[in-house]
Amino acid sequence: MNILFICTANICRSFMAEYIFKKMYSERGLSNISVMSASLIDMKGAPADPKAVEILKENGINSYFDHKSKLLTEDMIDEADMILVMTNQHKDKIVENFPDVKDKTFLLKPFSISYSECYDDDFYDIKDPYKLSSHHYRFCFTEIYVSVEGLIKSI
Secondary structure, three states: EEEEEEEEEOHHHHHHHHHHHHHHHHHOOOOOOEEEEEEOOOOOOEEEEEHHHHHHHHHHOOOOOOEEEEEHHHHHHHHHHHHEEOOOOHHHHHHHHHHHHHHHEEEEEHHHHHOOOOOOOOHHHHOOOOOOOHHHHHHHHHHHHHHHHHHHHOO
């Protein structure tokens, strides 16, 4: 199985999701899942956001030193069995550009909670902490962490 996390720039949210997933997955001794992350905008290989790196370090995740933002490609889309995005806007953009992947593109946050009806689409968005306070990064990390935990349980 190939999992692809996507966000706007691949320097905060999808980057953190990828490395959180890798750590949880290896701690559980699981195998047969490949995971990567990508961006919707071309960041030309920008490194991970320093605040995101700091939050990962604080939580014992240290295998990110060589991360560079990767622009989403059609090959990545084709290879992915599951595409996980951070916001409804990301999902809409992907489905608009790649209509055939609608059935394998999901918001990440709903994996963090048991199914319930929510009529506010923004509720399921994991907001971008970029250039905000450390509190916003920690909140974002927590949302991603519990969502990835739920994702792993569901696979």
